[in-house]
Amino acid sequence: MIWTNDPTRLMLVAGFGLSYALVCLAPYLRTRRKRIAAQRARAEAAASPGWIIAYASQTGNAEELAAQTQATLKLAGIPAQLSELSELGAEDLQNAERVLFLVSTYGEGDAPDAAAAFAGRLMTRQLPLPQLHYAVLALGDSAYTHYCGFGRALDQWLQEQGGQSLFPRIEVNRSAAEAIAQWRQQLSHVAGTSDAPDWSAPAFDNWRLVERVQLNPGSAGAPVYHLELAPQDGAPADWQSGDLVQVAAPADPSRPREYSIASIPADGRVHLLVRLHGHDDGSHGVASGWLTRQARIGQTIQLRLRPHRRFRLEDNARRPLILIGNGSGIAGLRGHLKARALAGQGRNWLLFGERNAAYDYHYGAELDAWQQAGLLDLELAWSRDGAGARYVQDLLPQRAEKLCAWIEEGAAIYVCGSLDGMAAGVNLALEATLGAETLASLIAEHRYQRDVY
Numbered sequence: 001m002i003w004t005n006d007p008t009r010l011m012l013v014a015g016f017g018l019s020y021a022l023v024c025l026a027p028y029l030r031t032r033r034k035r036i037a038a039q040r041a042r043a044e045a046a047a048s049p050g051w052i053i054a055y056a057s058q059t060g061n062a063e064e065l066a067a068q069t070q071a072t073l074k075l076a077g078i079p080a081q082l083s084e085l086s087e088l089g090a091e092d093l094q095n096a097e098r099v100l101f102l103v104s105t106y107g108e109g110d111a112p113d114a115a116a117a118f119a120g121r122l123m124t125r126q127l128p129l130p131q132l133h134y135a136v137l138a139l140g141d142s143a144y145t146h147y148c149g150f151g152r153a154l155d156q157w158l159q160e161q162g163g164q165s166l167f168p169r170i171e172v173n174r175s176a177a178e179a180i181a182q183w184r185q186q187l188s189h190v191a192g193t194s195d196a197p198d199w200s201a202p203a204f205d206n207w208r209l210v211e212r213v214q215l216n217p218g219s220a221g222a223p224v225y226h227l228e229l230a231p232q233d234g235a236p237a238d239w240q241s242g243d244l245v246q247v248a249a250p251a252d253p254s255r256p257r258e259y260s261i262a263s264i265p266a267d268g269r270v271h272l273l274v275r276l277h278g279h280d281d282g283s284h285g286v287a288s289g290w291l292t293r294q295a296r297i298g299q300t301i302q303l304r305l306r307p308h309r310r311f312r313l314e315d316n317a318r319r320p321l322i323l324i325g326n327g328s329g330i331a332g333l334r335g336h337l338k339a340r341a342l343a344g345q346g347r348n349w350l351l352f353g354e355r356n357a358a359y360d361y362h363y364g365a366e367l368d369a370w371q372q373a374g375l376l377d378l379e380l381a382w383s384r385d386g387a388g389a390r391y392v393q394d395l396l397p398q399r400a401e402k403l404c405a406w407i408e409e410g411a412a413i414y415v416c417g418s419l420d421g422m423a424a425g426v427n428l429a430l431e432a433t434l435g436a437e438t439l440a441s442l443i444a445e446h447r448y449q450r451d452v453y
Ligand SMILES: Cc1cc2nc3c(=O)[nH]c(=O)nc-3n(C[C@H](O)[C@H](O)[C@H](O)COP(=O)(O)OP(=O)(O)OC[C@H]3O[C@@H](n4cnc5c(N)ncnc54)[C@H](O)[C@@H]3O)c2cc1C
Pocket: 059, 141, 143, 174, 244, 254, 255, 256, 257, 258, 259, 260, 261, 273, 274, 275, 276, 277, 284, 285, 286, 287, 288, 289, 328, 329, 331, 332, 451, 452, 453
């Protein structure tokens, strides 16, 4: 062939060939480079000494998100240890390279109960953490003065100890989906994966309202109703005493409200005790108004069962129980008493407070029957009857000896009802009687459990 002898032509052809090959290869090389970098990032992340996902949760939101966080990391090939915040010691934090904190806020800007030990033990001291890379997802509700108070305090303390944030703290106001999506995106980024699936919003089931009775006609307080709901598709529902439900009211379905379950699966129905919430302008609360006034018997209610690990009996099922509550708080305690009666467990001491014995003794006949059957020590405080102790917290100092004896015997304490009006006072009374140290160890041993709101 003639042109093969021409060196200029040969070089031109070779040059074209090379450029063509480079043009064709470039995208392949780019993709390959990216793939290798991603593989390396994943391998490094997986080989790094431990990712930890630490959660602090009262009613389970932060805990659920922590489990989803762990699942997302797992998909990216990164094993991570899931741990309650208080289970972490100074050494764990000092050895860890990456910790993701998912924490909610309770009380007035405080840590959830189970995280109080961490806050007291570690966040009050200096703990150099220069190697730590961390991120904080802070859950809260902007209606409270100290919005995301605990998440903010934790973030600040970690910074002060030299920890380096992987990305700025993300705050979730009332479980807002946008903030959760932002956390998921940041997570995918630091995990070096782009294929993290969307976290689906929790699914609500159809339940039928089958019964509703006002328990306190004539009461000086707001009306309180006993409600019974059955699963619409008839499938047996699964929960344990102490669990919660979320109800999505049609007028505000994206912001469900929590209610304590007052029954056990053997009842076949979810029982709720709902107090109608009133506003200053005379209007009713969205969810309590829907459940107690607008929804008709037979109507469908959007409901979701939620495990409430910090209020279940679990290991405490074998212990004597001291149950303390007021008002609608009898709901969560009734669930436990039903479970105890079914199991033939007789060591139960209930301290309950409301306004007037004549109108506000919710589930009184049932409580009296358990007392007569020897399943219940019962003590009552009526704040408007003008005799005896006014509030449950006033009963405690009067029964100090019995309280100490039961605790000595290994009893667990369950508190359910209002945070401000009752639980704060009960906490003070317990501390005064048992001592702060004993109370702290009861919390650490999960023997002081609260469902308060
Ligand atoms: C763990 C827990 C258990 C509870 N158990 C019971 C019970 O057994 N019986 C009972 O009667 N009540 C219970 N409550 C209270 C209940 O959840 C409602 O707050 C109450 O019924 C008033 O709600 P509403 O919609 O009727 O009133 P609204 O006035 O419409 O709402 C009440 C308040 O909740 C705020 N809020 C709005 N959206 C949300 C949201 N998504 N999450 C949280 N707060 C929001 C509003 O700012 C408003 O101040 C419980 C609360 C908690 C946290």
